[in-house]
Amino acid sequence: MGTKQGSKSVRQYEYGKLYRSEDKxxxxxxxxxxxxxxxxxxFVLLGLFYAVPWLTWNGRQAVLFDLPARKFHIFSLxxxxxxxxxxxxxxxxxxxxxFFFTALAGxxxxxxxxxxxxWTEAFVWIEQAIEGNRSQRMKLDKRPWTLDKIWRKTAKQFLWVLxxxxxxFAFVGYFVDIRELAVHLATFTAGPWEWFWVLFYGFATYGNAGFMREQVCKYMCPYARFQSAMFDKDTLIITYDEQRGEPRGARRRGSDPALKGLGDCIDCTxxxxxxPTGIDIRKGLQYECIACAACIDACDSVMDKMExxxxxIRYSTEHSLHNEPYRLWRPRTLVYSGILMLLVTGMVSLLVFRPPVILDVIRDRNALYRDIGRDGIENSYTVRVVNKRNQAQSYRLSVTGMSGLQLRGDTLIDVAGESVQTVPVSLVAPHAVAVGGNRIEFRLDSVDDPGISVTEESRFRGPNEDTR
Structure with a gap:
């Protein structure tokens, strides 16, 4: 009986340690x-997040990820x-x-x-404005529920939810017209999906920034777990100078700590x-540290008072703490910066030389070819023209690759700005050349801008030579 009770208490202890709730x-x-x-x-990041959806560009929302239309508008792009x-x-x-900035500055x-x-900072500011400073907030949570505590907690929760x-609402406004969304929400005419996503992202913001806060950084964010793989002895991190600060101890302002056998740390905590994550930086670098530098400002203010x-506590590197030279350019940073420059250059080049029109040619898959008698062999195609420009454009369609090839259908295609135009066309080739599979090339030339042209390869199918 005693053994069973003992094993049960051990299991309860282990369970409690493993699932212990975090102190606030x-x-x-x-x-x-x-x-x-x-x-x-x-202020800058939140301001940009909330303001950008309201900007306009050429009569439309400047930044709009229009999923139903399958268009991502980013200002002029x-x-x-x-x-x-x-x-x-x-x-x-x-x-x-x-990776690059982590290797440089943690x-x-x-x-x-x-x-x-x-967002956690914004939620904390609201909490501080309503419930007071740190000591006042701690006392408020320990007090019984009075009218003062009820209205403060209610006001905080109301502003948090708001x-x-x-x-x-702002997040969903990046995917639908935010002005229409505001009207629909205000008049309760929004669709169920609009309501769902506004409430979903609102709930996620409240849960992450208001309720879980530092636990997201400590337990949910994977970056905290693998960041050490990108650190080295030249990475700039927040460090406590143990040689200078230890041993700790209280003393009067302006006193010489050496006379008392103490370091500069007065152990004020x-x-x-x-x-914001509740760690003691004096215990060394910990994965919970988010490098907000609040401890640096706090320690500097104490050092100023103590003269x-x-x-x-400062931004430093492990080499600097041991009076060794700091190396900014080392294999890790050189590789990251080289890859980054290559990728940025490649993306900028692709954007600069991005063709303003896309030509897609799709063969009719229901019939490989049709024999139309004297005229020859006919193949049918669907031509899709995507005009990426804001202005309407006219394009002329042509085809090459076989002698005697005739293009039937609309050869002059008008496409509105940022629109897609689909037209059916057919190609007819004489029997003598329409044998097997022939490689052909469709060409689209802009009538308004002669410098713009795109090509698309396809196949012209005919009867096999040995069956004729």
Whole structure:
């Protein structure tokens, strides 16, 4: 009986340790040069996110990913499904850029530009404005439910939900006309899918930035797990100068720590209180650190008050801490920068020389060919012309590759701006040359701009020679 109870208590202990709920983190407010930079980043990034869908360009929404029409409008650039290579290149460039900047400066992206960080900061600002500073928020959560606590918690949740819904609305506004979406939502005439996606992304914003916060960075984000593979001894990271700071201990302002056998760290724990993920940077580099530099600003403010030099906690490298030379250009950064330059150059070149028209030729698959008597052998095709320009264009269609080949159908094709025109055409060739499969070439020339022309290869089918 005692053994069973003992094993049961062990299982309960292990279960509790494995699934223990996280303690709420109350980040302390701090001012400093890095926090001013973070606030600026939050205002700029959120401002761009909410404002860009409202911009117009040539009478349409400037940035619109129109999925039903299969067009991606980015100011003057319109991408079609055939331009998928540009999206693939862009994603690869963003991934390599992340690797490059991580090798240079650690998790700089996480601390200043990651959407999780940006929206979490906005939610924390609302919380601080309503519930007060760190100590006031901690006392408020411990107090019983009074009228003051109820209205503060309710006001905070209301503003959080409002910001989350506005975020969902703005996000959906990148995929449908945002002005029409606003009218439909305001008049409750929006379709079920519009409501679903606004509420879905609003809920995701509320859950990630308001409820889970630092747990997304610590447990859900895969970047925190594999970032160490991109670090080396020359990566710029936030470090605590242990040789200078240890041993820790309290003392009076302006006192010489050497006389007491102490380091510069006064063990105020302010660096821990301001950390949004709740770590102690004095224990060394940890994967939870998002490089927000709040601990640097906090420690610098303490050093200023103690009349000690700044930099006890600072951006540094492992080589610099050991008084070894810092190498900016090393194999890791050279490879990343080389790949990045190659990809960027390739994408810019493809965009600059991107043809303004696409020609697709599809053979009739129901019949390989038709014998139309004296006239010869006929093949049918469907010609699809995609005009990528904003203005209407006229194109002339021609075909080469076989002697005596005749093109029947509309040879002059008018296409509206950013539109697709599909026309049926047929080719007729004499019996003497229409044998087997012949390679032919369709050519499309712009009437308005003689410098624009595209070609597309196809096949002309006829009876096999040995069966004639």
């Amino acid at each position: 983190i109350y980040p302390r407010e701090i001012n400093g040069r890095f926090q001013r930079l973070r606030r600026l980043a939050v 319109t991408l079609w499904p055939q331009d998928f290579v540009y999206l693939a290149l862009l994603l690869i460039i963003l991934a390599v850029s992340l 998790r700089l992206w996480c601390g200043f530009a990651c959407p999780q960080t940006v 910001l989350a819904l506005f975020t969902g 302010l660096c821990v209180q301001v950390c 000690y030099p700044r930099g006890l």
